[in-house]
Amino acid sequence: MAEVKEMTNKRARRTRSKIRRVSKGRPRLSVFRSSKNISAQIIDDAAGRTIVAASSLDKDLRESLAKGSDKAAAAIVGKAVAERALKAGVKDVVFDRGGYVYHGRVKTLAEAAREAGLNF
Known part of the structure; x- marks a missing residue:
């Protein structure tokens, strides 16, 4: 189990080092996926603060979800984080998959955020 972690x-560090090289001052869209929920936040690394965040645990999103751990939940969270980012004035981001494979819920969240207006 320790080897998997x-x-x-190691994958997350490798991904973030590549992101730092190509980001050019853009904030990053970071994804966290657990067995029961999924969350995303847009982080300004220069200032060291979170600009916006969305999660399947948010009260307003939880009501519309059957489960927090399926592709439908990932799509709703991706759309919500994109809408909140656009409202905060962030349009261009760098996608940080955080060591997760770009497949399934992570891919669905990214595609929903793109469709809602984020550029990455």
């Missing part, structure tokens, strides 16, 4: 952390 170590490999995931």
